[in-house]
Amino acid sequence: MKQRFLGSIVAAALITTTAVADDALMQRFDKMEKEMNALKAELNTLKGEKEAAAKQSGTNTADVSKDLDDIKDQISNLNKKTNGNNVKFGVDFRTSVDNLQYTMADGSKQSNAAFLSNRLWLNMNYVATKNLSFTGQLAYNKAFGDRSKSPDGALSSYDGFDWISSESAYNDTMRVRSAYFFYQDDEFLGTDIPWTISIGRRPSTEGHLINLRDDDKASSPLAHTVNVEFDGASAKFGMENLIGLNGSYFKLCAGRGMSNAEPRFNSAPYAHSGDLETNDIDMVGIIVVPYDDKQYSTGFQYTHANNLIDMLNQNPASGMTTVGALDTATAFAMVNGVGNDWGEFLDNTILFASVAMSKTDPYANKTMLGSPDSKTGRSYWIGAQFPSFISEEGKWGVEFNRGTKYWRPITYGEDTLIGSKIATRGNAYELYFTEPLVKDILTFQLRYTYIDYKFSGSNGFFGTTTGMPMSMSDAVNAGYGGQIVDKAQDIRAYIRYKF
Structure with a gap:
């Protein structure tokens, strides 16, 4: 019985550790949590049955309880380790x-x-x-x-x-x-507008339409004009609740493709370079999706x-x-x-x-x-x-x-x-x-x-x-x-x- 529960624990862990942080990831976390709760409930029921059977047979109920408590502890520890507390x-x-x-x-x-x-x-x-x-x-x-x-x-x-x-x-x-x-x-800001914001290195590759032949999930850019690695930020605002059109949103994007800066050990590290041939390259953009059902x-x-x-x-x-x-x-x-x-x-x-x-x-x-x-x-x-x-x-x-x-x-x-x-x-x-x-x-x-x-x-x-x-x-x-x-x-x- 102990091996059966440990096998279920391992299976749940394998499902979780390969997840990707999107809607599917949250769904897998929810599924895993339900499975953990079901296992705990089954253990509690099994514990009662085993203790009752032990009393009838004269077996030491403390040993039965300890084995099942050990399994419950392992489930709890695994739940802590896989429920968002580690990089997947x-x-x-x-x-x-x-x-x-x-x-x-x-x-x-x-x-x-x-x-x-x-x-x-x-x-x-x-x-x-x-x-x-x-x-x-x-x-x-x-x-x-x-x-x-x-x-x-x-x-x-x-x-x-x-x-x-x-x-x-x-x-x-x-x-x-x-x-x-x-x-x-x-x-x-208290309005019925779902929104997101992200900052970091977020390449504008595998965007809409090119993702089909690349067999990838589409990222936000429209690939007809932008398909490049970039560093920057974006903010997306859902407009469906406001204007009533399915899936409508707009997104603001900004990034930097080149930083004009002196080397680390120059007299003024990272100051704007004296080389006037190049300067910071910045890009701003807006994406509007009026309808997407x-x-x-x-x-x-x-x-x-x-x-x-x-x-x-x-x-x-x-x-x-x-x-x-x-x-x-x-x-x-x-x-x-x-x-x-x-x-x-x-x-x-x-x-x-x-x-x-x-x-x-x-x-x-x-x-x-x-x-x-x-x-x-x-x-x-x-x-x-x-x-x-x-x-x-x-x-x-x-x-x-x-x-x-x-x-x-x-x-x-x-x-x-x-x-x-x-x-x-x-x-x-x-x-x-x-x-x-x-x-x-x-x-x-x-x-x-x-x-x-x-x-x-x-x-x-x-x-x-x-x-x-x-x-x-x-x-x-x-x-x-x-x-x-x-x-x-x-x-x-x-x-x-x-x-």
Whole structure:
């Protein structure tokens, strides 16, 4: 009997220690607490039965009571240790192989037939109270073995740039990808407005729409214009009770992408640097979701970023310079389930469309995207995800992106090795299949991404050196035909473990 109860205790512990700090986590805590209470009640009943039986048989009831009290003590101790008083960990590990093919503007070819990489996300969560929690994530993302072109101070040093340090297949260093506290309450200043606030490192990656092909739960940003690692704060205010529209809310966001500061041992540590070429890069934004009933949803996002940068010249070792500001705006609509009870296939079909624009604001005597004048870029993105014909949990999807000559989002963190497909100045096509191998714990994905660039600079910075759009013929005439990608494709297969 004692082994039976200990087995139940261990099972409850395993359920809890792998939880993630969201609604599911709280539900698992509630479930565990109910199970603990049920076990205690059963023990009390069993204790009475055993003591009664012991009296009838002449057995020492004190021994029976002591054994059962020991089990109750173990349950109480385990309850204390698992009910929010320790950090809970989760694992997301992926091994992938990518076949990369490039056709340059001059017609030459570059490729990598099998680029192998491992990615580990170690998720950490701690729920201190009903209102306050902590979320963190350590990330490891590296190529198999040691990369022959590892960072050496030249262009490859940007592999570790803060905006993409956990998104690049880099080295075996474990990095802090996210770390922030999260506060939530049902009332804001006495009003019937639920609200949340978070501060820390909270990467704006895996946002709405890109999460579908990445097989992740959507984070708050609209990925059409923002997909990047960042440090900052956000506050969300639920408006459903106020305006009566399902799931409506707005969210304010602010972050810093670069801090201009002197080194630690300079005469004035961390003061603003005397280097006038760069300054603090700050971004502010607002996300508005007017309606979301889980089947039909729409959202809008506006951002403004200042002091954006580019390389001083073609030599990366020469450093960066500030070039100007950038405004972006995007809107999307999504249908998660076509119609009502029109059949299992349509019930599990997702359709979406998104439109976006970017507008540069060059500073005095500076150029952005090759021009001293403000330039507007536009993009649209459509896609669909369908249920698999192989399994009930599997899915497959198709997506298309198109961007104009001066299109410039901030999507450097997108999980596509050939460069952000969303940032494409041209056309991008994608097809993917995701299938479970062991429930939702072990999954397999096969993905094909093809990009046909009409202009260069899609994955550059914001100035002229790397961000200026050039047609393929102009690139050849300027002597850059072997350096500018005309067409690119990535065939990726991965196995992913999440628990």
